[in-house]
Amino acid sequence: MKVAVCGIGNRIRGDDGIGPEVIDALKSDTKDKNVLLLDCESNPENFLGELQAFSPEKVIMIDAVEFGKPPGSIDMVDIHTIKKQAMSTYKLPLSLFIDYLQTRMKFKLLFIGVQPKQTGLDAMMSQECRNAVSLVKELVKQHL
Numbered sequence: 001m002k003v004a005v006c007g008i009g010n011r012i013r014g015d016d017g018i019g020p021e022v023i024d025a026l027k028s029d030t031k032d033k034n035v036l037l038l039d040c041e042s043n044p045e046n047f048l049g050e051l052q053a054f055s056p057e058k059v060i061m062i063d064a065v066e067f068g069k070p071p072g073s074i075d076m077v078d079i080h081t082i083k084k085q086a087m088s089t090y091k092l093p094l095s096l097f098i099d100y101l102q103t104r105m106k107f108k109l110l111f112i113g114v115q116p117k118q119t120g121l122d123a124m125m126s127q128e129c130r131n132a133v134s135l136v137k138e139l140v141k142q143h144l
Contacts, residue, residue: 002034003144004056004107008063008094010042014123015071015116018132019062021125025137035144044097051101058108059101060140063094064129065113072128074136077113110143112136 005026007019023039030037036054038047044061051059065077079098098109114136117126 001058002036002054002056003058003060004036004038004051004054005060005140005144006038006040006044006047006051006062008040008042008044008061012122014118014120015114015126015129016042016064016119017125018064018114018116018129018136021130021133022062022136022140025133026140030141030144032144044094045100048097048100052104055105056107058110058143060110060112060143061098062112062114062136062140064116064119067113067115069115070128071115071117071126072132073115074132074139075113075115077111079109079111112139 005023007023009016009019011017011020020039020041023037026037036056038050040047067075067077069075114129114132117128
């Protein structure tokens with residue numbers, strides 16, 4: 001099965017960089033040619049062509065999501081939750097990115113959200129989210 005893993009977030013906004021941090025962690029031990037690891041940062045729309053060319057059967061997205069749990073909490077996020085959130089750090093709302101992909105490709109979507117603690121400009125990643133990186137990495141590996 002071909003799987004694309006998209007780490008979404010802005011590294012200079014503290015916990016918002018959780019997605020790219022997980023991609024970095026996965027790169028060290030994920031060498032399968034059927035797995036595409038993308039550090040999308042805060043511009044996932046820049047990777048539309050690469051995703052379409054790869055044509056994955058499953059897309060796993062990882063991002064900081066405000067869902068009212070303790071910082072560092074990990075949850076599988078329903079796409080409708082994402083569509084309700086205004087993602088101001090992205091040029092294109094994440095919901096439009098997902099909608100666009102779903103109109104052009106057939107794939108199963110798994111969205112892993114991590115509750116942020118701090119997302120201010122030039123904030124450091126909180127210890128809670130730093131601890132979550134390895135947990136999310138293992139969760140992703142279970143779905144590859």
